[in-house]
Amino acid sequence: MIEITDIEKIYKMGGETVRALDKVSLKIQEGEFTSIMGPSGSGKSTLMNILGLLDRFDNGRYLLNGTDVSDLSDAELAGIRNKEIGFVFQSFNLMARMNVLENVMLPLVYGKVPYKERRRRATEALEKVGLGNRLEHLTNEISGGQKQRVAIARAIVNEPSVLMADEPTGNLDSKTTEDIMRIFQELNEEGTTIVMVTHEPEMAEYTKRIVHFRDGVMKKDEQLTPKQIPKREVE
Amino acid sequence: MFIKENLKMAIDSIFANKMRSFLTMLGIIIGIASVIAILAVGNGAADEITRTFSDIGATTISLNANDPEQSGDLISNEDLNVLRDSIDEIRYISPNETTSGNISSVDESRQAVISYGTPDLQFVSQSMSSTLVEGRYFNQVDFDESQDVIVIDEDGAEALFGTTDVIGETLRVTVAQSQMNLRIVGVVEGSFGDMQGAFDTSQIPLFAAMPQSTLGNQVPQMAGMDTVSIEVESTDQIDTVSSQVVRLLELRNNAVGDNVYNATNFLQALDQVNNVLSLFINFIAAVAAIALLVGGIGVMNIMLVSVTERTREIGTRKALGATTRTILVQFLMESIILSLIGGMIGLTLGIILSNIIAGALDIVPIITLGSVALVLLFSTAVGVFFGIYPARKAARLNPIDALRYE
Ligand SMILES: Nc1ncnc2c1ncn2[C@@H]1O[C@H](COP(=O)(O)OP(=O)(O)OP(=O)(O)O)[C@@H](O)[C@H]1O
Ligand SMILES: [Mg+2]
Numbered sequence: 001m002i003e004i005t006d007i008e009k010i011y012k013m014g015g016e017t018v019r020a021l022d023k024v025s026l027k028i029q030e031g032e033f034t035s036i037m038g039p040s041g042s043g044k045s046t047l048m049n050i051l052g053l054l055d056r057f058d059n060g061r062y063l064l065n066g067t068d069v070s071d072l073s074d075a076e077l078a079g080i081r082n083k084e085i086g087f088v089f090q091s092f093n094l095m096a097r098m099n100v101l102e103n104v105m106l107p108l109v110y111g112k113v114p115y116k117e118r119r120r121r122a123t124e125a126l127e128k129v130g131l132g133n134r135l136e137h138l139t140n141e142i143s144g145g146q147k148q149r150v151a152i153a154r155a156i157v158n159e160p161s162v163l164m165a166d167e168p169t170g171n172l173d174s175k176t177t178e179d180i181m182r183i184f185q186e187l188n189e190e191g192t193t194i195v196m197v198t199h200e201p202e203m204a205e206y207t208k209r210i211v212h213f214r215d216g217v218m219k220k221d222e223q224l225t226p227k228q229i230p231k232r233e234v235e
Numbered sequence: 236m237f238i239k240e241n242l243k244m245a246i247d248s249i250f251a252n253k254m255r256s257f258l259t260m261l262g263i264i265i266g267i268a269s270v271i272a273i274l275a276v277g278n279g280a281a282d283e284i285t286r287t288f289s290d291i292g293a294t295t296i297s298l299n300a301n302d303p304e305q306s307g308d309l310i311s312n313e314d315l316n317v318l319r320d321s322i323d324e325i326r327y328i329s330p331n332e333t334t335s336g337n338i339s340s341v342d343e344s345r346q347a348v349i350s351y352g353t354p355d356l357q358f359v360s361q362s363m364s365s366t367l368v369e370g371r372y373f374n375q376v377d378f379d380e381s382q383d384v385i386v387i388d389e390d391g392a393e394a395l396f397g398t399t400d401v402i403g404e405t406l407r408v409t410v411a412q413s414q415m416n417l418r419i420v421g422v423v424e425g426s427f428g429d430m431q432g433a434f435d436t437s438q439i440p441l442f443a444a445m446p447q448s449t450l451g452n453q454v455p456q457m458a459g460m461d462t463v464s465i466e467v468e469s470t471d472q473i474d475t476v477s478s479q480v481v482r483l484l485e486l487r488n489n490a491v492g493d494n495v496y497n498a499t500n501f502l503q504a505l506d507q508v509n510n511v512l513s514l515f516i517n518f519i520a521a522v523a524a525i526a527l528l529v530g531g532i533g534v535m536n537i538m539l540v541s542v543t544e545r546t547r548e549i550g551t552r553k554a555l556g557a558t559t560r561t562i563l564v565q566f567l568m569e570s571i572i573l574s575l576i577g578g579m580i581g582l583t584l585g586i587i588l589s590n591i592i593a594g595a596l597d598i599v600p601i602i603t604l605g606s607v608a609l610v611l612l613f614s615t616a617v618g619v620f621f622g623i624y625p626a627r628k629a630a631r632l633n634p635i636d637a638l639r640y641e
Contacts, residue, residue, distance in 0.1 A: 054554060055635040075558045082556020089638070093551040097247045109240050110556035154555070 001161060001193065002028040002051060007060035009046050009216075020046040021057070022216040028195060030161070033188040033226065035204040036197045038213030044197040045166055047213070051195060052085050052164045053077045065161065082110050086155030088165035092147040094139040094154075100126065101135040104154045111158055125153040129183055145176035152183055162193040169203065181206045182229045245569040248541070249576065259537040260577030262530025263617060267578045267610045269523040271585025274609075275600035276592050277516040283598045284508050293505075295359065296465040296477050297331075299497045300484075309495060310460040312448075314487060315353065318465075322479050324472045329355035330447050331464035333362060334457060336410035338387075338441055340395040346440040347391070349410065351447040351457065352464075353378055359464035363388055363423055363442050370402040370421035373446050377420070381448040385417035389425030391441035408443075413453040417445065465498075473500050527613070530577065531621035538570050538625035549629050550637030563630035570622025571615055578614025582607065 009021040020043045028034055036044045049055035050062065053069060062069045064080065072080070081087075094103050104122040113121070126132055129149040134142060139150065148168060155163050165184070169177040185206060188194050196207060204210045205227045212220035249256045300309030310330075319328050329352035338347040350360050357365045357372045363386075365372075373384045385406055392399045395406070401419050408415045426442070451458025467476050477498035485491045542549070549562055557565075586602060593600035 049635050052554070054638065055633075075560070078553065078556050078558040081554060087554045089551070093547065093554075093638075095548065095551075097251055106552070107555045109237065110552075110558075110561065112237070158556075 001030050001065050002026070002195075003063040004051070005061045007047075007050065007062065008058050009043070009050065009055075010058050019216045021050070023060070024216070024218050025060075026211065026218065026221075028162075028193065030193055031188070031191055033184070033194045033208045034196070034211060035207040035209070036195065036211050036213060037199065037201070037204050038219075039199060041215075042213040043216040044199070044213055046216075048164055048166050048195065048197050051162075052087060053081050078110075082107055083158060084161045086158065086160040086163040088148070088151050088155050088163065088168045090167040090170040092139075092144075092151045092171075094147055094150055096139060098139070099135070100131065100137050100139065100142070100150050103139060103150055104157050107154060107158045122153070122157055125157040126150070128156070128187075129153045143176075144172055145179055148172060148176075148180055149183065152180070152187075156187060156192065160192075162195060163187065165194065165196045167197055167199070169198075177203070178229050182231075185226065185229065241565055241568045242572070244565060245572040248569055249573055255537065256573060256576075259533045259573060260530070260580065262526055262533050263574050263577030263614055264530075264581040264584060266523045266526035266530050267581025267614060268585035268588055269519065269526065270610055270613070271582055271602065271606060272588040272592060273516055273519045273523065274606040275585070275589035275602045276596070276598070277512060278601035278603070278606075279589075279593050279598040280596070281509060281512055282601060284512070285505065293470045293501055294467050294473065296467065296473060296480070296498050296500050298463040298465060298480060298484075299499070300461055300495055301497060309488065309490075310463055310484065312353075312460075314484060315460070315463070317487065318480055318483060321483065322476060324467045324476050325465055325480075326468055327355035327358040327464075327466040329353040329359050329464060330460045330462065331356065331359050332447075332457070332460075332462055334410055334450075335440070336408060338391070338395065338443060339407045339409075340404065343395045345391075345394055345437075347408075347443050348440050349408070349450075350442070350444040351450045352444075353447065355466075356444055357386075357423075359466050360444065363444055364426065366424040368422050368424055369399055370419070372421050372423075373444070378446040378448050381446065381452050383415060383417045383449060384420045384445065386421040386423060386444045387419060388423045388442050391425075391443060392419075392422050393425075394437070394441060406443075408445075410450065411454050411456070415449070415453055417449075470502065473502060527617060530574075531617045534570050534574055534618065535621040535625060537573075538566065538622055539628070541569070542566065542625050542629040545629075546632065546637050546640035549632050550634050550640065553632070553634035554638065559630045562632075563626050566626035566629045567619065567622050570626065571618035574614040574618035574621075575611065578610055578617075581614070582610055585610075 005025045006023045007021055008019065008023060011018040011020055024047060036047060038044050046055070050057050065084070069077070095106065101119070101122055104125055105118045108118040108121060123132065123135065126135060129152050131146060131149055131153065134146065139147060169180050172180065181203070184194055184196070198204055206229065208224065208226050210222050210224065211218060315328055319325055331350070331352055333348050333350045336347050336349050338345055348362055350356060350362050354372060354374050368389060372386055376382070377384050385408065389399050392401045396404065399422050401422060404419050406417050406419060408417050447458070465476065465480065467473060477500065481496045481498050484496045485493070490496070552562060589600040589602065
């Protein structure tokens with residue numbers, strides 16, 4: 001479903017040029033749970049942003065569900081981000097003045113879903129991440145782990161074909177990290193395709209596939225059996 | 236995106252920074268409040284003036300002969316007759332002059348304002364009513380033969396004789412050291428009417444009217460006609476009759492082009508007053524416009540700050556599927572709501588203010604639906620005009636640049 005071929009991303013800073021991505025080719029099938037690993041500055045986020053249609057690339061080809069995305073207009077890209085891609089950010093990026101439910105409903109607002117339907121689907125998504133009892137809370141009234149779960153609910157509420165997470169546990173402690181990873185594993189078992197950026201090997205162990213990067217070049221692509229997390233009641 | 240969501244977002248974000256939003260609105264509040272107050276008080280004043288002037292008479296032409304060297308000889312009685320006969324639209328025409336004098340009966344002596352003219356004076360005089368309660372007005376025969384007759388009003392009759400039944404009584408009238416004994420032929424309605432006796436009127440001059448010919452015989456400097464009032468049928472005849480009168484007089488007196496004769500009317504005076512009024516209104520309106528401009532710049536400034544502060548929010552929204560247009564509408568909505576709330580506060584303040592000012596000036600403020608619509612439209616326009624740039628700036632942000640913004 002994701003197929004990139006010889007993707008290049010070049011940053012020109014003054015006289016210097018940085019090849020953030022150097023002829024990267026990658027295929028991700030439906031149902032995969034892929035982690036992108038590499039040291040800082042290796043181009044992980046750059047790749048993720050291109051895959052998520054947040055950024056443009058300089059050379060190469062990107063087919064998303066068979067469509068060449070370089071032909072698409074800004075409005076069309078926004079539509080695909082809304083329907084096909086769910087984002088989870090390191091710093092949660094929730095709307096401060098909205099409550100939990102409103103945050104999760106936001107993608108549906110942009111998708112022009114009627115209010116009742118929005119409310120139903122958002123509540124469902126929040127129940128999935130264990131926050132069915134926090135609908136009316138403001139985002140500054142909940143913990144970091146809960147915030148990230150709200151963000152995950154927001155990412156899956158439109159049932160996207162791929163969920164993209166850039167260091168989703170970067171701001172969380174190890175216990176909360178486990179909770180988040182378990183939710184990812186559960187979502188993946190239910191069929192959601194997930195791509196996750198991390199620079200911690202322990203995190204990558206929870207996924208089914210690790211793609212290694214260094215200096216904008218793909219170095220290694222390994223399949224693995226994901227480490228299971230013991231079930232635990234999340235509060 | 237749905238209007239309701241946008242509205243809620245805009246209002247939430249405005250109320251999240253109450254003090255900041257209020258300070259931003261201040262310019263608009265002041266601008267709109269003054270616009271409303273000016274319109275209300277200005278319209279009220281204009282209305283008051285128009286009413287006053289139309290009471291006096293919008294069908295009256297005031298004809299003046301002004302040549303300092305030839306005072307008194309410029310309009311003759313013959314001229315008046317010719318004018319009356321040749322211009323059909325003239326209903327009444329009479330010299331309309333007043334002088335002060337003294338009137339005494341056997342028992343009483345009082346100061347008086349004496350009007351004099353032709354019999355038509357009764358219809359053009361502003362100092363006395365034309366409604367007779369006793370006897371008759373002086374007539375053409377009285378005028379032509381310079382009869383010693385006088386007309387007084389009820390108040391005068393009461394003051395001098397203690398009754399209004401005074402027809403045939405004789406009054407001694409003194410004007411400019413000349414004495415005349417005049418016979419009362421008529422009594423008109425008094426100006427105090429029901430108020431008579433309510434207060435001491437002994438210091439207030441009486442009113443009387445007499446033929447100019449009679450007065451002119453005794454006091455030669457009052458024989459000339461400098462000011463003549465002409466009454467026409469309807470307001471729209473004023474302009475044509477005015478120019479016909481002037482032209483005819485110029486021809487008859489060999490004064491073409493000398494600019495001796497002047498016809499003015501209350502409409503012109505009203506126009507002049509309205510001109511002054513609108514000049515004043517325009518001046519204050521300019522001040523209000525500046526306040527609105529400053530207010531608008533304030534809105535733009537705060538919206539730019541808001542866009543910068545919320546860059547990451549914008550990036551997130553774009554990641555979630557917001558299009559350029561959605562973001563544009565969102566921020567534009569916010570600036571419009573901001574100005575509109577300012578406009579509505581200003582409207583309320585303006586209504587209060589206009590009532591206070593109008594109260595002090597003793598007029599009724601007029602707040603029309605039109606002026607309310609105008610200010611609401613105006614504040615919306617300010618919101619759009621000064622909000623479009625920040626909103627475009629927000630909408631055009633590249634999603635990834637916005638998300639990465641620290
Ligand atoms: N907007 C930009 N302008 C210039 N250079 C950039 C920009 N964004 C990224 N780069 C450069 O591209 C390279 C890859 O950056 P990227 O953010 O993808 O790294 P990363 O693997 O995500 O690192 P980290 O683990 O620290 O997040 C880096 O050398 C970075 O300096
Ligand atoms: Mg990164």
